[in-house]
Amino acid sequence: MKKENITVLRKILYAVESGGQVYGKQNYGAFAGVGANTPNEKAITIGAGQWYAEEARTLLLNIHKKYPKEFKKLDTAGITADLNKSWGTYGVTKTSAKGKCIIAIITSAVGIKCQDALMETQIKTYAASIEKKYGSLSDDAMMECINIIHQGGSGALTRILAKTQKPYTAKTIYTALCTDPADKSNNNQVGDYVTRQKVVYGFITKYCNKEGVNTMGYSRQAVADLVNSWVGKNEADGSYKTIIDIYNGYKGAFPRGTKMDYSWPWCACTWSAAAIKLGYTPIMPIEISCYYLIEAAKKKGIWIENDAHVPKVGEGVLYYWKDGTNFATTDCTGVPDHVGTVTEVYEKAGYFVVTEGNYSNAVKKRTMLINGRYIRGFISPKYTDNTVTPVTPAAGKDLTTVAREVILGVWGDLPERKTKLEASGYNFTDVQNKVNELLNKNVPTPSKPQNTGVTKVVAGSGAASFDKSLAGSYVTTTGLYMRHGAGKNKRAMVLIPEGTKVQNYGYYTSYNGTKWLYIQVTLNGVQYTGFSCKTYLKKQ
Structure with a gap:
C-alpha cells in the first residue's frame, strides 16, 4: 500500500472505532470496560483504535519500551507491574485509579504517537498477510480487506471474499458485505454493521489515492x-x-x-x-x-x-x-x-x-x-464535495508549531485558547511567549519619529470599516506595535515609541470587540501604514 493510503486507512479506522464516524476524528482517550461492547468481553478496550485485552497491553508495552522516562512519570498506579500479567481478563474500571492512569498514559504526547504507530504497524501486517494469501490487490481493495480483518478477523475476510466478484475492488468487496445481513451461516457478521460499512466504503472511495481514477465526485479535502x-x-x-x-x-x-x-x-x-x-x-x-x-x-x-x-x-x-x-x-x-x-x-x-x-x-x-x-x-475548481475536515488542536507538537497554530486561530481566542492549551498539556505562558517572539521578531524599534519618509511599508490587509468621528491625530500612550492586521495575532510591522504622534483617517477594523485603527506614522525615514489597538492611542 502507498504510504499516504496507510495514513488514510488509519484515519478511517479511527473514525469508525472512536471518532463518531467522522473522518479525521478520533478519541485517543477512549476506554471501555468489561462487556461494554459485547457481553462476552472479559477485558478492557482502550485508545483511538479500540485495542482490546492483549492488544491494549501491547499498546502500553510499546509506550513503556519507547518512552520509559515519560511512562514512569505518568504511571501513578502500578501499571508497569501489570504489564507482566495476562490481559485477557484485565478488567479495571474507567473511574478506578488504574483506569485513570491508563487514560493519562495513552493521551499523553508519547501515548498518541504510539497509538498512531501501532495502528499503522497493524495495517502493514494485515496487508502483508492478505497479499500472501490473495496476491497483489489495488489499494482500495486492500483497505476494504483490512477493514474486515480489523473488525472480524481473518475468518470473516475469507468468508466475504468467497462471495466477492473478481477482480477484487473496494466496490465488489463492499457489494459482498451488503449481502452479509441475510447470511445466517455463522455469528461473525461484519456486514451486519450496515452504517459502519457504508461509512468505511465512502471514505475509501473518497480519500484513497488512485492515480487517474475518479468515481465519487470531486472533493476539496482530497x-x-x-x-x-x-x-x-x-x-x-x-x-x-x-x-x-x-x-x-x-x-x-x-x-x-x-x-x-x-x-x-x-x-x-x-x-x-x-x-x-x-x-x-x-x-x-x-x-x-x-x-x-x-x-x-x-x-x-x-x-x-x-x-x-x-x-x-x-x-x-x-x-x-x-x-x-x-x-x-x-x-x-x-x-x-x-x-x-x-x-x-x-x-x-x-x-x-x-x-x-x-x-x-x-x-x-x-x-x-x-x-x-x-x-x-x-x-477555483468546481468541486462537487465541499466538505472540509476542520484542523483540530493536538497534543505532542513542538512549541513553535503550536505557536504558529495559535497565530492562525486554530486554538481559538482567549480565554478558550488558554483552557484548550492547558488541557492538551501545554504551558500557556511558554506558548504565548513563543507567539510574541514569532509575531514581533526582527521588528524595527525606532527611538524617535521623523516627519519625512523615503520608504513606504503598508499592512497586508486593508481596513474593514469607516467612521468619520475617529479621524484625527493620536498619541501613543505606551510603546505600541503596529501590525499587518487587526488583532495581536497579526505580524508586527514596527514598534512605535511611547508619545509618538500618529494619524488616522477614519478607517478601522474591529477584532473581538476592540477597534484597531488603521494609522500612519513616519519613523526613521520609513512611512508605516497599519493597525494599532485604539486602547493605547489617545486622541489629541
Missing part, C-alpha cells in the same frame, strides 16, 4: 490531503521526481504537447500532478507554466482576478513576487511566478495556509495573509 502528503519531497534526495513522474505519466494530451523535465521549476507541475493522480482534470486545469495555468483556468471559467478573495481549501493561489509595496489597495496583475494549493483557511484570523511544490526546492507550507502582498489571483 486535494488538500494529497498535496499535504507530499510535504517534505525535495530535490536534495530526488524524492520530488515522483511528482514529476505522475505528471509525465498522464494518459491524456499534454498542454502545449510538453512533458516535464526534472531540471525545470515544478510548482505548477505539483498542482497538475495532484489533478492527474486524483482524476480531477475535468475540473482542475493542468500545466507546467504558471502563466498558461492562469490561461487554462480562464478557459474553464474558474479564474478569480481578485487579490482580496477569501480562498477555500482546494483552490490554487498564484503569486507575483514583484508586487508593489502598496499592495493593500491595488490588484496585482503581473506575470505569475509561482503557484500553490490552499490547504487550510482561517478567515477570522486573516490567514490561509498554502502547500507548494518547488518552495525552496521542496514541498513546503507557506502562511499568507488574506488580501496580502504577492497574491496574483486564484483558481
Whole structure:
C-alpha cells in the first residue's frame, strides 16, 4: 500500500472505532470496560483504535519500551507491574485509579504517537498477510480487506471474499458485505454493521489515492490531503521526481504537447500532478507554466482576478513576487511566478495556509495573509464535495508549531485558547511567549519619529470599516506595535515609541470587540501604514 493510503486507512479506522464516524476524528482517550461492547468481553478496550485485552497491553508495552522516562512519570498506579500479567481478563474500571492512569498514559504526547504507530504497524501486517494469501490487490481493495480483518478477523475476510466478484475492488468487496445481513451461516457478521460499512466504503472511495481514477465526485479535502502528503519531497534526495513522474505519466494530451523535465521549476507541475493522480482534470486545469495555468483556468471559467478573495481549501493561489509595496489597495496583475494549493483557511484570523511544490526546492507550507502582498489571483475548481475536515488542536507538537497554530486561530481566542492549551498539556505562558517572539521578531524599534519618509511599508490587509468621528491625530500612550492586521495575532510591522504622534483617517477594523485603527506614522525615514489597538492611542 502507498504510504499516504496507510495514513488514510488509519484515519478511517479511527473514525469508525472512536471518532463518531467522522473522518479525521478520533478519541485517543477512549476506554471501555468489561462487556461494554459485547457481553462476552472479559477485558478492557482502550485508545483511538479500540485495542482490546492483549492488544491494549501491547499498546502500553510499546509506550513503556519507547518512552520509559515519560511512562514512569505518568504511571501513578502500578501499571508497569501489570504489564507482566495476562490481559485477557484485565478488567479495571474507567473511574478506578488504574483506569485513570491508563487514560493519562495513552493521551499523553508519547501515548498518541504510539497509538498512531501501532495502528499503522497493524495495517502493514494485515496487508502483508492478505497479499500472501490473495496476491497483489489495488489499494482500495486492500483497505476494504483490512477493514474486515480489523473488525472480524481473518475468518470473516475469507468468508466475504468467497462471495466477492473478481477482480477484487473496494466496490465488489463492499457489494459482498451488503449481502452479509441475510447470511445466517455463522455469528461473525461484519456486514451486519450496515452504517459502519457504508461509512468505511465512502471514505475509501473518497480519500484513497488512485492515480487517474475518479468515481465519487470531486472533493476539496482530497486535494488538500494529497498535496499535504507530499510535504517534505525535495530535490536534495530526488524524492520530488515522483511528482514529476505522475505528471509525465498522464494518459491524456499534454498542454502545449510538453512533458516535464526534472531540471525545470515544478510548482505548477505539483498542482497538475495532484489533478492527474486524483482524476480531477475535468475540473482542475493542468500545466507546467504558471502563466498558461492562469490561461487554462480562464478557459474553464474558474479564474478569480481578485487579490482580496477569501480562498477555500482546494483552490490554487498564484503569486507575483514583484508586487508593489502598496499592495493593500491595488490588484496585482503581473506575470505569475509561482503557484500553490490552499490547504487550510482561517478567515477570522486573516490567514490561509498554502502547500507548494518547488518552495525552496521542496514541498513546503507557506502562511499568507488574506488580501496580502504577492497574491496574483486564484483558481477555483468546481468541486462537487465541499466538505472540509476542520484542523483540530493536538497534543505532542513542538512549541513553535503550536505557536504558529495559535497565530492562525486554530486554538481559538482567549480565554478558550488558554483552557484548550492547558488541557492538551501545554504551558500557556511558554506558548504565548513563543507567539510574541514569532509575531514581533526582527521588528524595527525606532527611538524617535521623523516627519519625512523615503520608504513606504503598508499592512497586508486593508481596513474593514469607516467612521468619520475617529479621524484625527493620536498619541501613543505606551510603546505600541503596529501590525499587518487587526488583532495581536497579526505580524508586527514596527514598534512605535511611547508619545509618538500618529494619524488616522477614519478607517478601522474591529477584532473581538476592540477597534484597531488603521494609522500612519513616519519613523526613521520609513512611512508605516497599519493597525494599532485604539486602547493605547489617545486622541489629541
